[in-house]
Amino acid sequence: ACGDDSGSDTGSGTDGGGKTAKIGVILPDSASSDRWETADRKYLEEAFTAAGVQYDIQNAQGDKNTFQTLADQMITNGATVLMIVNLDSGTGKAVLDKAKSQGVATIDYDRLTLGGSAEYYVSFDNEAVGKLQGEGLVKCLTAANAQKPVVAELNGSQTDNNATLFKNGYDSILQPKYDAGEYVKGPDQWVPDWDNNQAGTLFEQMLTQQKGKIDGVLAANDGLGNAVISVLKKNNLNGKVPVTGQDATVQGLQNILAGDQCMTVYKAIKQEADAAADLAIGLAKGERKSTSQTVKDPESGRDVPSVLLTPVAITKENVKDVVADGFVTKEELCTGSFAAACTQAGIS
Amino acid sequence: MTITAQHIEPAAVTPKPTVASHARDYVARIRGGELGALPAVLGLVVLCVFFGVMRPVFFSAGNFANLFTQGAAVAVIAMGMVFVLLLGEIDLSAGFASGVCAAVLAQVVAVHGYPWYVAVLAALATGVVIGLVLGFLVAKVGIPSFVVTLAAFLAFQGTVLLLIKGGTNVSIGDEVIIAIENRNIPPALGWLLVVLIAGGYAAIQLLSVHRRTSRGLVTEPLPVVLARIGGLVAILAGAVYFLNLERSINPALNSLKGVPIVVPIIAVLLIVWTFVLRRTAYGRHIYAVGGNREAARRAGINVDKIRISVFVICSFMAAIGGIILASKSRSVDPNTGGSNVLLYAVGAAVIGGTSLFGGKGRVLDAVLGGAVIAVIDNGMGLMNLSSGQKFVFTGSVLLLAAGVDALSRKRAAATGHR
C-alpha cells in the first residue's frame, strides 16, 4: 500500500522467527555518492529477485541513529542475513554484534567494520581507488606537459573514513612528487558532508588564494569534480586544468567526454553487488561458501574471508567500457550535445 | 505583617466538588479546548494502530523494547530543550553539544583508559561548562540565542572533529557505558520499580489531598485521585510486563528480557525535572520569565540567572543524551549528535505541546513527543520503502500526528482559550 518497489513484501505474514530466508541490506547514504541508490540497490535487487529470496534494502541517509534503527527493525522483521555498509566501525560493530547475538548472519559490504564479526567482507580496495586517482592525475598532468604543476586537493568529508582511505591512496602517489619538487602542493581541504555546493565555494577560494595558479585538481569524486569544473568554466579554465573523480557517474563521464574531466574511477559495482548477493543468498540458504581471499582486520587481527574487486581508471579512451558493462546506458550518457562526443569515443 | 490580615472573610472556596461535577467540568474543559496531553496520546495511539496493522511485527515485545532504546537519546535531549524553550529561547547546538560530550567521554574512557565514572563525570561537566558559556553569551552579552547557538552548532561540529582526530571513530569498550542502551534490568527489579514509582506517586497525591482538605481548600474528589493513581499503575505494570517477556529471536542462543536500563534513567530524569518545574520556586520562576520577562524582573526574579541556568540544564541533558548515543552505537564519531538529532529533539518538545514562544510546556511533553518521533522512525523502518519515499512518508506522518493535535486544539482558540 505504501508504494513498495521491492515487490518482496510477503515477509510480513511469515515473521515467525526467521524460518523464511530474508536478507536485509543497509546502505549508508545517498549524499556522498550516487552509487548506493542508483547502482548497488539496483544490482542487489536484481540478484535477489533472480534467486527468489526475500529482501529489504534500506538507506540510512548518513545517520548513525537511523542506521541502527534500521538494523533493529530488519532483525525484528525476521531477516536472517544482514548486509551492511557501515557508516563507521563503531555503529557497524554494534549492529553486527547485536545481529550475531540473535543468530543473524552478517556481511560487510564495501566497508570493513574494524573489530567486527562479519562472516564475509566484499569490497573494492579504497586505497587502490585513491591510487588510481593519483596516477590518473599524474598521467593527465604529464600529457598537459605541465611544469612544476600546483596540485589542489579536494577531499571528501572528513567524517567519512573512506575519504581518509582515498586520500591515503592518492597521497601515496602525489606526496613523493611533492617531496621531489616535481609537483607543488597547493591548497588541500576537506569538503563537509561531501557537499557539492560547498565544494564549489571552497575551490573558488582556492583559486582566488592561488591567484589562479592551480594546474591540477585531485577531486575525490565526480560530484566534487563537477563543482570544480563549474568554477573552472566560469574562469574559462575548463579542459586546461585536469580534474579527477570517482564513481563513473553520468555527469562525470559526460565531463570526461567534454574534455573537462581527466579521469574517473569505475568500480564495477555490479560485480561487487553480485559477489555479495551470492554470498548472502548462500548464507540465507544455510550454505557457507568459501572465498579465495582474506583481509586481516587490523583491530582484532581476525582474517576475514573476503571478495576484493579491482577498480578501473576511466578516461576518454575507455568510457565505452562502462557503457558496455551496462553501468550507464547510452541514452543517459549521450544526450544532446554529448551525442557527437559519444560517437567520437566509440560508443554506439 | 500581612496588612490585610484584619479583614479575613471566609476563604474564597468553591463548593466541594463531587465526582459528578468533576466529570462534568472535565468534559466541559475538553469541549472548551483544554486538552492537555490528550492529543499527543491520541496521535500516539493512532500511529501505533496504523503501524501495527501495516506490520503486525510492530507489536512484538522485541520491537516494543527497541522503541525505548531508539528514542532514548532524542527524548533526553528534548527534555533539556523544554527548559530552553520555556524561556522562548532556542538551543541549536544541543545536538552537537551531545557530540562534544560523547567525544570527551570517548577520549577519557577509550583513549586515556580512565574508569567509566570518571568519563561520565567528565562528559557531564563538559555539558555544564558548555551551558554556562552559552547562557552567559545569551543573558549577559545579549546575543540572541539563535545566533549564539548557531555559532556553537558550527564550533562544536569542529570541536568533535578536533577531539576525534581527523574524523576516525573511537570505539567504546567499557561494559558499563555500553550497558545503558544494550542491557536490561532483571525482571524482578522491574517490578520493584513499578511498586516504588506507583507507591511514591500515590503517597504524594494522597498527602496533598489530605493537606488541602485539612485547610479547607478545594480538592479533587478522592475517587478521581484514586482513578489517576490506578491508571498510572496499569500503564507501568503493562509496560513492565511486556518488557519482561522473552524477546530474543533465538532464546536458546541468547535470552533477552527485562526493562532496558535506559528506561529507568529516563523515568528518573522525567520525575526529577517535573518536580523541579512544578514544585519548586525555581521552576515557577522559569515559567514566569518565559511568560513575561519584564513582569518577572519586576517581581524581583534574577532573570539573568534563570536564563543562564536553563542553558546549563539543556547542555547537561545533552551530555546525558551524548552518553546514551555513545552507548547505543558503542562508539563516538564526528557525526555523533549530528544530522537529525537536534531537529528531532526540538520537534519532540514542540509536538508534545511546548510553545516556541516560551511560558508553556512540560517535561512530559518532551517524552510524549519523543515517543511520537520514535514510533514514526521505528514503524517506518519496518516498511520496505526507498529513502525518498521514507522521507516523504515520515514528513507526512509527522504532519498528520501534529494535525490531530492542532485540529483538536483549534476549538480552544474558537472558545477564547489559548
Add this chain to the structure above:
Amino acid sequence: MTITAQHIEPAAVTPKPTVASHARDYVARIRGGELGALPAVLGLVVLCVFFGVMRPVFFSAGNFANLFTQGAAVAVIAMGMVFVLLLGEIDLSAGFASGVCAAVLAQVVAVHGYPWYVAVLAALATGVVIGLVLGFLVAKVGIPSFVVTLAAFLAFQGTVLLLIKGGTNVSIGDEVIIAIENRNIPPALGWLLVVLIAGGYAAIQLLSVHRRTSRGLVTEPLPVVLARIGGLVAILAGAVYFLNLERSINPALNSLKGVPIVVPIIAVLLIVWTFVLRRTAYGRHIYAVGGNREAARRAGINVDKIRISVFVICSFMAAIGGIILASKSRSVDPNTGGSNVLLYAVGAAVIGGTSLFGGKGRVLDAVLGGAVIAVIDNGMGLMNLSSGQKFVFTGSVLLLAAGVDALSRKRAAATGHR
C-alpha cells in the same frame, strides 16, 4: 466624514528641524541605542579588515566578485525568510524547498529538454505551491510552523531524492540558467544601472520631502537627504567600479569583468520587497500581525491571508535561491539546498537584526547578514585550515560579529529602548 474635522488645530508639528538639530538628535539616538544597520555594517567592516590583513588576496577584484556569487543564494533565501520571521513563524523547509525547486528546474530543462523560461517558471510555480501548502497548514489547520516545516524539511528531502532518481547529479547545460551565477553584465550596463537606481532613489526621496513640506509636515532637512543620496551613489559607484575591473587570471585568454548577473537580480528583489514592506498596506499589515496578532485581527486585517502569503513569499524566494544554486554548481543533486543553507539563511536574517519573535526586521537585514556570512565563508576558504579548525573558527567569528552588535545594542536596553 471625519468626526473630528470640526476642531482642527494647527497640526501638531515639531519646529522645522535643522541640520544641526538633526545631527544632534542622531547622535542622541545612537547613544540611546537606536543603531539601525550600524552594528551589522561595523561587523562587516571588522571582518573584511581581518581577512584582508590575514590574506591580502581577499581584497582583490576577483574575490570581491566571488563574494556576491557565493553569498547570493543564501541572501535570497534569507530575504524570503525575513517575511516569515516578521510574523514570528519559522520555515525550516526553505533550504530543501529550494532543492525541490532546483530539482524541478533540472527535470524540466535537463531531462525533458524544455527551454529555460519554462523551467524557471515551473520552479517558481513549485515554490508558490509549496508556500501555499505550508501556509494553509499553519494558518488554517493551525499546526505550529516549526512542526509543519520540520515535516516539510523531511518530506522535501525525500522529494528531491525521488525527483532526481535515486540520487544522481543532474547536469544543467542551459546557458541562460548558467549565466545567472557565471556571467557578468557589460561594464557600460553596470554604470547605467547605477544611474537608474541612484536616480530613482533620489527622485523618490526628493519628491517625498517636497510633498511633506507642501503639507506643512516635519521633514528631514534637505542637506541630510542629499547626503544620504550621495552616500548611496558613492557605494553603488564604488562597487560597480570595482566589479568592472579586469579580474581574469589570464586576461589574454579570457576577459572577466563586469557586475555578475546575479547582483542586479538581488538588487531588484531587495528594492521590490523593501517597497512592499515599507510602502504598501500589505507590508504594514505584516508588521502589525507580527507585532500583535490580536490587535491586527481587531483592526480588521485578514490575519490568515497574511500568514499564508508570507509562506508563499518565503518559498517563492527559496525557489529563486534554488535556481541560483543550480546555476552556481551547474548541476542539481540531492544535497542541493541541504546542509548549511537553511541555518545560514535564518542566521543571515537574525544577524542582520530581524527578530525571531516577529514584528521587527527588514529585507536589507537579510542582505547585510547574508554578506556577513558570505564574508566569513569566503575568508575562511582562503585560510588553510582543517575542517575541525574551520568549523570552530567560523563559529567564533560569527559569534564575534554578533557580539559587536549585541554589546552596542545593550545600551539600548539600558536606556529603556528596545
Add this chain to the structure above:
Amino acid sequence: MPVCPRSTLRRCTVTPLLEARGIVKRFGPVQVLQDVDFSVPPGEVTAVVGDNGAGKSTLVKCISGIYTSDEGEFLFEGKPVTIHGPRDAAALGIEVVYQDLALCDNLDIVQNMFLGREKRSGLVLDEPTMEQMAAETLAGLSVRTVKSLRQLVASLSGGQRQTVAIAKAVLWNSKLVILDEPTAALGVAQTAQVLELVRRLADNGLAVVLISHNMNDVFAVSDNIAALFLGRMVAQVRTTDVTHSQVVELITAGRSGNLGLPPAENGAELMDPTIPGAQQ
C-alpha cells in the same frame, strides 16, 4: 419592529441600531454571559455599567465578533446579522475601543491609527495624508505631550496609548462606536474632551456605547443605562429615571427594588446575598 426588551425604555418605538437577544457566552465550564438582552438606539449614548468581572467587556467582544456567542442573536438595524470577526463588525459600521487597547507596539502612532484602513494613493501608502489626519484628530483630544507622531506606541504613557486607541476608533465613518472604559487612564482635560466627543458623536446621530465605572461620567453623558450583574442584564433604563445610588445598587446587588423596577427575570436568585460568596 423589535420587541421592547425593557418596558421602561421611552424611545422604544425607534428601531434600535443594534439589538442583542438572549446572548450566552461560556468559557469552558464558566458561564460568563447568561441570556443577555441589550439594545442600542441610534443618536444616543448607552452606558453599560457593572461590577468588575460582570461581563461588560465580554459582551462588547461578542458584539464585535472577537468571541462568538454560544447562544442568542444580534439584530443590526432590525435585521439579524452574524458577526464572525472584527472585519464583519467593521463592515457593519461598528468601531470599538477595547479595554485592553490592542495596539501594535512595534508600529508608530500614525501607523496604529490607520491600521487596517490605510490611506493610499495607488498602491503606495499615502503617509502625508495619514500623518496630517492623525495630527488633527489627536489635537482634538487634548494630547499635547506626544513628542512625535512617529513615536512607537510602545514608548507612550498609559493615557497617551488610550488616546491613540480612541482616536483610532473615531477616525472612521461608523454607525456605532463602542468605548470600553475609554477614560480610565486619562487626565482631567483629556477625560473632558473624550466625554464631549462621545456626546457629539451621539448628537451627530451615531449610536454610542460607553462602558465606565465612573458614575459622574455616566450621568453626565449617557441617555440610558444598562446594568450587568454577574453576567445577567438586570436593567436597561433611561438615565433621567434613575439616581446615582440606584445605579450603584444595581451594580452591586443586581436590583434596586425601591425604584419600582421589576426585579430582573432571575432576580430572586440573584438577590440572594450569599450567592456571590458561594460562587467565588
Add this chain to the structure above:
Amino acid sequence: MPVCPRSTLRRCTVTPLLEARGIVKRFGPVQVLQDVDFSVPPGEVTAVVGDNGAGKSTLVKCISGIYTSDEGEFLFEGKPVTIHGPRDAAALGIEVVYQDLALCDNLDIVQNMFLGREKRSGLVLDEPTMEQMAAETLAGLSVRTVKSLRQLVASLSGGQRQTVAIAKAVLWNSKLVILDEPTAALGVAQTAQVLELVRRLADNGLAVVLISHNMNDVFAVSDNIAALFLGRMVAQVRTTDVTHSQVVELITAGRSGNLGLPPAENGAELMDPTIPGAQQ
C-alpha cells in the same frame, strides 16, 4: 537632616522616607524628567498628579529601578541609595503596583501574587498556604467575581487583573507602597476598598505614593500632593492647603499663582502658553 524641598511642607522636620533630588531621565533625544525633586514622608499618603505624559510613571520606574535615572540621587531613610533594579527596591522595602500591571499571563492568580516570594516548606512550594493567603487578601479587596484562584490571569477582566496586582503589592512587609493609577479599572465598591486600604497602610506608618487622575480620590485620601508638569515637579503641597481647582490648574498649566505658591523654579518658561504646543 534633609533639605526641605518645598517650604510649604508642614512636616518638613520629619526625615522623609524617600527623597529624590534632581532626577533627570532621557530616552534618547527625549527628556522626560527634568530635575525632579520629590519627597515621601512616612505615615502619609503622597499623591502624584499630572497630565497624561507628564512623567509620573517614569518617575515611579526610576524609583523602583526599572529605569536608571541619568542624573540625580535618591535618599532612603536619609541615606543615599542606588537602586539598580526591582530587587534592590524590594530589598529596601519598596513595593510597586505598575500602571501596566506586569502580570505573567501564563500563571494563575496565586502564582502571580507570590511571584518572586514563594512560600516554601523545605524545597517544595507550599501551595496550600499561598492559596489561603491569596484568598484572604482578595476577599479584603471586594473581589467576588473570580471563579477560581487557579484561573490564569490571562482570562481575568481588567478590574480583576488590577486587583491581583494590588493584592500582590500589599501582601508583603514593606515600608513604601507606590500605586500607579491603582483604581483606573476598578468598580465602585472595589475603588472604595482600595482607597480605604491605602489610608490604612499610611495609618499603619507606611509611606504610600498614589498616582491618580481622579481629584476626588486624591483629596479623599492624600496628605500631600506633588504635581508634575511636562517632566518638572512644579509643586509639592499639603492637601489641606489647596483646592480642587488649584490642583487642576497645576496639572494643566504648571502653576496656580493665586494660591500664593511661588512659581516653579523654571516657572517663567513653563508658563509660556505657547510652549506646550511647540513641544509637541
